[in-house]
Amino acid sequence: MNLVGSFFRSSIGRKILMAVTGVILIGFVIGHLVGNLQIFSHPDHINGYAQFLHQLGPLLWVARIGLIVAVVVHIWAATVLTLENKAARGSNYGFKHTIQATLASRAMRWTGYIVLAFLIYHLAHFTLGAAQSATFKDNLKSYVLTADYRVAGFPVVNAGTKVADVYSMVILGFQSPIVAVFYIIAVGLLSLHLLHGIDSLFQTLGLRSNKWSGCLRKVAIVFCLAYFVGNLAIPGAVLAGKLSPQSAKISAPAQR
């Protein structure tokens, strides 16, 4: 088998594809969360950040296409492997028993389905404006930056630039309790997915052993909890009324 064949056709090759695309997607969700946590700062930050990302132009599309490819390969590999796994059992056991497989590992398929459904809604909501379009950034009053947005000390978006009001879009979006709760459930399940995913990818890439598997597990648990709490904070703060959109802010400046 040639190299491409061994990655796409062999069992271990497909698992390596799962692991590598998983690493890419974990990297993305970390960056995405860190970027979004700027919502707890002045609206200049997240709005300037969003403008900065859009200014990347072709680079933004390189990243987007890379992520789409990673998602597609991840789902393709998961589907093919799962179908093979079902066929490999043949007839099912009459007495079903689990010795030590974790809940997270056994729920991978279901957490995956729900995270995918959430991903589609999330893109429709915040990227495409197909869901909750009344509060989509293009339909909101634009925001004028009061200070330069800086990346690594360099101003990348200047003060006075009219930008999309992502700050208000996010807050208005999460003021719908159904959307916020769905978001919280989905990131919770994503955290559970990542708990097994992180452990699993080190094993698949051959980097896990009894010398540090306990440590790896603890790091994965702490990471997943931190990831969940970080994601919970945004809709949580909106539901608790700690964050309010621009329009409300202008009328009640004392809130900040």
Add this chain to the structure above:
Amino acid sequence: MVAASSTKSISVTLRVWRQSGPKELGQFKDYSAKDLNPNMSFLEMLDVVNDELTARGEEPIAFAHDCREGICGTCSLTINGKPHGPGKGIATCQTYMRSFHDGDIIVVEPFRAAAFPLIKDLVVDRTSFDKIMQAGGFITARAGSAPEANGLPVPKGDADRAMDAAQCIGCGACVAACKNASAMLFVSAKVGHLGLLPQGQAERDRRVLAMVNTMDEEGFGNCTNQYECSAACPKTISHDFIARLNRDYLSASLRSAFRPEAASTGGGGA
């Protein structure tokens, strides 16, 4: 581990998978096993039940067994959902009736995997393991008599790990326990024990590629890193060998993709 000794006799109900042939429909059938000596092994208990069945003119329960001391890998059985029964690090032949309680219903099934086709009742055909071994689970060299022990230095740690892997008796419990009927623990043990020793280095890449390829062809599932295999293994072989197999497979694939071939074996030319 083996359950503590006991003297109180017990009676249990066996719910056994009966299937008269590969093409026939199978079903569970209940048999009562009464007044059992708790220190008889699970297989001895089946012998007793079979004696009674034979005396009644019924077809005895077919099950695989040979050495009955945990080293041949012939006995199988999934007992209450766990291959080789409730104990850790033992085979079915080392499982004693004292591991169960009086009045228990014990569900006895074959190792279920498409790659292990059922022959009869609890007996499955594990030839697919032999095919994996034939693909590369050996060293292509004249073995002869044992060489001078100091001629080929092996670090103690490597030797110990190689022996851990070499404990594999090829019973197939890893496949039976795996949620996906994957043979990764078996293959990783076989690849691992040769790959850790100097004698195994010459064919290390060819071996891992060929054995994984055969494993895939035989219709085993794919590992999802849930470690049911190592928990069910009668030799408690660690899933760390699976990580090692993954690493070996990756590096062997990369190397073999770029390594030139000799002109005599089809390489050369442009």
